[in-house]
Amino acid sequence: MSNVRHNWTKEEILKIYNKPLMELLYEAATIHRIHHDPNTVQVSTLLSIKTGGCSEDCGYCPQAARYHTNVEGNDLMKVSHIKAQALRAKASGSSRVCMGAAWRNVKDGPEFDQVLEMVRTINKLEMEVCCTLGMVTENQAQRLAEAGLYAYNHNLDSSEEYYKEVISTRGFEDRLQTIDNVRKTNVTVCSGGIIGMGESIEDRAGMLVALSTLNPQPESTPINALVAVEGTPLEDEKPVEIWEMIRMVATTRIVLPETQVRLSAGRTQMSNEGQAMCFFAGANSIFAGDKLLTTPNPDVNEDMKLFEKIGLIPQKPFTKNVQPLTIEAKDSKFVDLGEKPKWTRPQHKIQRNEQKKIKAKETRKQEK
Numbered sequence: 001m002s003n004v005r006h007n008w009t010k011e012e013i014l015k016i017y018n019k020p021l022m023e024l025l026y027e028a029a030t031i032h033r034i035h036h037d038p039n040t041v042q043v044s045t046l047l048s049i050k051t052g053g054c055s056e057d058c059g060y061c062p063q064a065a066r067y068h069t070n071v072e073g074n075d076l077m078k079v080s081h082i083k084a085q086a087l088r089a090k091a092s093g094s095s096r097v098c099m100g101a102a103w104r105n106v107k108d109g110p111e112f113d114q115v116l117e118m119v120r121t122i123n124k125l126e127m128e129v130c131c132t133l134g135m136v137t138e139n140q141a142q143r144l145a146e147a148g149l150y151a152y153n154h155n156l157d158s159s160e161e162y163y164k165e166v167i168s169t170r171g172f173e174d175r176l177q178t179i180d181n182v183r184k185t186n187v188t189v190c191s192g193g194i195i196g197m198g199e200s201i202e203d204r205a206g207m208l209v210a211l212s213t214l215n216p217q218p219e220s221t222p223i224n225a226l227v228a229v230e231g232t233p234l235e236d237e238k239p240v241e242i243w244e245m246i247r248m249v250a251t252t253r254i255v256l257p258e259t260q261v262r263l264s265a266g267r268t269q270m271s272n273e274g275q276a277m278c279f280f281a282g283a284n285s286i287f288a289g290d291k292l293l294t295t296p297n298p299d300v301n302e303d304m305k306l307f308e309k310i311g312l313i314p315q316k317p318f319t320k321n322v323q324p325l326t327i328e329a330k331d332s333k334f335v336d337l338g339e340k341p342k343w344t345r346p347q348h349k350i351q352r353n354e355q356k357k358i359k360a361k362e363t364r365k366q367e368k
């Protein structure tokens with residue numbers, strides 16, 4: 001019988017998070033062994049297929065156009081370029097490619113058609129394909145499914161309450177709506193969040209309530225530690241301590257027992273020993289390589305060296321779900337509807353986001 005619960009309360013989750021660490025680790029590792037092979041870890045490569053220039057105001061994100069950061073934008077990449085990067089990722093041990101575009105939401109048209117072609121191309125390489133493209137309608141999700149998409153990533157980021165302190169340009173309910181739209185297809189859901197944005201432990205528990213009460217729960221959950229980038233509203237946040245990360249991973253493992261829990265951003269700040277403890281606590285997926293387009297070099301692949309040292313094996317593709325079929329564009333049942341959905345724009349003000357926007361404007365003026 002499945003022991004997945006969809007009625008976790010914040011109080012119960014807080015109690016787990018705050019347990020003595022050895023007890024927490026033992027419980028999480030025990031649950032991990034019931035649902036997963038503890039010696040395999042999924043290796044996923046993140047490719048930024050369209051970087052920067054985003055209209056949103058996510059306080060953690062250097063790709064938001066309104067802040068002044070060192071991120072160089074680039075237009076949507078070519079399918080052939082993505083295919084070459086996916087082949088390199090596969091050769092260095094990745095079983096999944098996640099393609100990210102800095103968009104508020106998907107717009108029907110030639111760019112989306114190009115993304116669909118990327119999905120078809122990578123699925124044919126026998127790799128799991130994931131996309132993170134912002135908000136999607138049900139029809140767009142269906143088109144991604146037809147192209148052979150394995151997973152769609154859409155993070156909840158934080159608790160519903162703290163989300164309002166980080167993002168003002170779209171609502172938490174929009175996030176849930178996109179997840180719901182993806183759920184109407186056979187595409188799996190990847191959704192998680194970020195710790196270290198100034199949120200309380202209660203907010204972390206609140207995010208896990210939101211994720212665990214989804215039914216079904218997400219098939220994968222990235223747990224990111226904030227990488228505080230200069231020029232973003234969260235640039236002064238202190239780095240997340242490894243103990244917090246271990247507690248968060250372990251708690252996520254307990255409340256989302258069947259989910260692949262992914263160590264995501266912030267891993268470069270962790271020691272090998274810290275990462276090993278996260279794997280023991282139930283993390284069973286990582287993002288490999290540089291996050292912004294620099295292809296990992298297998299000769300100096302630190303992850304593979306760590307795997308070898310501690311006896312971990314990269315997970316094969318389609319271990320958890322079968323490979324989706326790819327339907328060619330000409331045979332598609334779901335076509336471009338030219339939709340213009342009305343996603344909300346809450347437009348409340350977040351002081352630190354406003355301040356960084358003003359500062360960015362001044363810096364740009366000075367640079368001219």
Ligand code: SF4
Pocket residue numbers: 054055056057058061062063064101102103104134
């Ligand atoms: S929507 Fe995505 S790309 Fe845009 S600012 Fe937010 S996190 Fe960055």
